[in-house]
Amino acid sequence: MxxxxxxxxxxxxxxxxxxxxxxxxxxxxxxxxxxxxxxxxxxxxxxxxxxxxxxxxxxxxxxxxxxxxxxxxxxxxxxxxxxxxxxxxxxxxxxxxxxxxxxxxxxxxxxxxxxxxxxxxxxxxxxxxxRFDAGYLEARRAYQAGELGWIHSLRAVTCDMTPPPVEFLAGSGGLFRDCSVHDFDILRWLTGREIVEVYAKGSNNGDPAIGEVGDVDTALALVTFDDGTVGTVSATRYNGAGHDVRLEIQGSRKSLMVGLDDKTAMASAEAGVDFPAGEAHKTFAERFDQxxxxxxxxxxxxxxxxxxxxxxPEDAVAASRVADAAQESLATGLPVRVAQKVAR
Missing domain, CATH: 3.40.50.720 (NAD(P)-binding Rossmann-like Domain)
Structure with missing residues (x-):
């Protein structure tokens, strides 16, 4: 061809x-x-x-x-x-x-x-x-090579600088399905483990219209993997410092952070520390251009x-199962087991 x-x-x-x-x-x-x-x-x-x-x-x-x-x-x-x-x-x-x-x-x-x-x-x-981002690829390689030891904690972050239009959010399926599903996917892909339980909380302190269409502007999910490992997945629509996507992997031998570079959307509170010195990304398109x-x-x-x-598609559905469970937990206030099969 x-x-x-x-x-x-x-x-x-x-x-x-x-x-x-x-x-x-x-x-x-x-x-x-x-x-x-x-x-x-x-x-x-x-x-x-x-x-x-x-x-x-x-x-x-x-x-x-x-x-x-x-x-x-x-x-x-x-x-x-x-x-x-x-x-x-x-x-x-x-x-x-x-x-x-x-x-x-x-x-x-x-x-x-x-x-x-x-x-x-x-x-x-x-x-x-x-799955094609250089940082995530390196973290997966390091974990699979045994360089991190066994993982004891994972912390995934996805923060938009500004929210999309409320009209979009009304049909997005919710913050976990729209945003955090990427984190759920990458956690499965990187660790090779399944997430079996989710406990989620959310808040609305920004535009009241987001709540009126049934969504939240900020949320946090505690996830438990099938081997007992725990992690957190957080997301917000109002990260004024810039678009921030990171993953912290803490192992028994070594820790890594994906997304920690000169464009990381945060500043240090410690005296004399000027890292990161670059301008933060504004959107997901910039952050994941390559x-x-x-x-x-x-x-x-x-x-x-x-x-x-x-x-x-099976990979994507596995991540969506976790997102569905997170949305259910957000609505009920209770931990939710992640369904492995969904009735038709």
Whole structure:
């Protein structure tokens, strides 16, 4: 194959980012003579045409037209509610699919999708970009190599600098499903263990409208793994210091922190300490710029048959099970066991 043609559905904020990364792949793959081209569609036709023109991509008027144009892979960057039907459309067409997390709004809705993909032997990569971040990759390598010893504590942090629009939050499924699901995924991926129980608390001290749509602006979850290890996962929409994503791994031999660099969104209270000296990231797109690029490169390699699927629908559903349990705990105020199976 000398050319890979990707079809992109959805050109909102993250869709435009994917579109730019796709069109930049030629520079990555050129040594082997492989070209990557982009076709895209969105219900916001005028905006989509503008994005396509700016990137030298081709606009098509519908998902059906996009798939019928014989693309080699389908990239889904639309709202969560549309993910199941679009995944099905790509799998039915026999083409590999990349879909932003999650598979569906909740696990119960995701399981039929997973079954359908498996039954049809489809190829679907879910977008958990932290698996491609250099810091997380190094932490996983160090742990698997035994350099940390056994883990006694994990502390994961995801902090947005400012909240997204309330309209988005109303359909996001809640802070744990929207934000912390990335932490739940990376904790499973890094440790190789399952989270079996969650106890969550949350608060709303920012925009009252966030509470009015049933969400919280700040939350903390105590998670317990299947071997008894404990950890915390915290998230907020109001981290004025900047976008802050970190993971602290404390082991019996050594401790590591992912995300501790000159752009870390915090300051030391100790005299004479001026680290970090850089300007903090403002958004997730800046924080994970290279990870998103590597993620899309991996999808092309998956299409070409050069690598295993780096994040399957089953992986994504496992993280979503934890997020569902966290949302339930937040609502009930009680610890919740993480379901291994969800009734249809």
């Amino acid at each position: 000398s050319e890979v043609v990707l079809g992109l559905v959805g050109v909102g904020r993250i869709g435009v980012m994917h579109a730019k990364n796709i069109t930049a792949l030629n520079g990555v793959l050129n040594p082997e003579g492989i070209n990557v081209s982009l076709r895209l569609t969105d219900v916001a036709e005028e905006h989509a045409r503008s994005v396509a023109a700016g990137l030298g991509a081709e606009f098509l008027p519908s998902v059906e037209a996009l798939i019928a144009s014989a693309v080699d892979g389908l990239v889904i960057a639309t709202g969560t509610a549309t993910h199941p039907e679009l995944i099905k459309a790509g799998v039915d067409a026999g083409i590999p699919v990349f879909c932003e997390k999650p598979v569906a709004m909740n696990v119960a809705d995701a399981l039929p999708v997973v079954d359908d993909v498996r039954d049809k032997q489809g190829v679907v990569q879910i977008g958990h970009q932290r 990870a998103y690029r590597s993620e899309m490169e991996a999808f092309v390699e998956l299409i070409l048959g050069r690598r295993e699927n780096p994040c399957t």
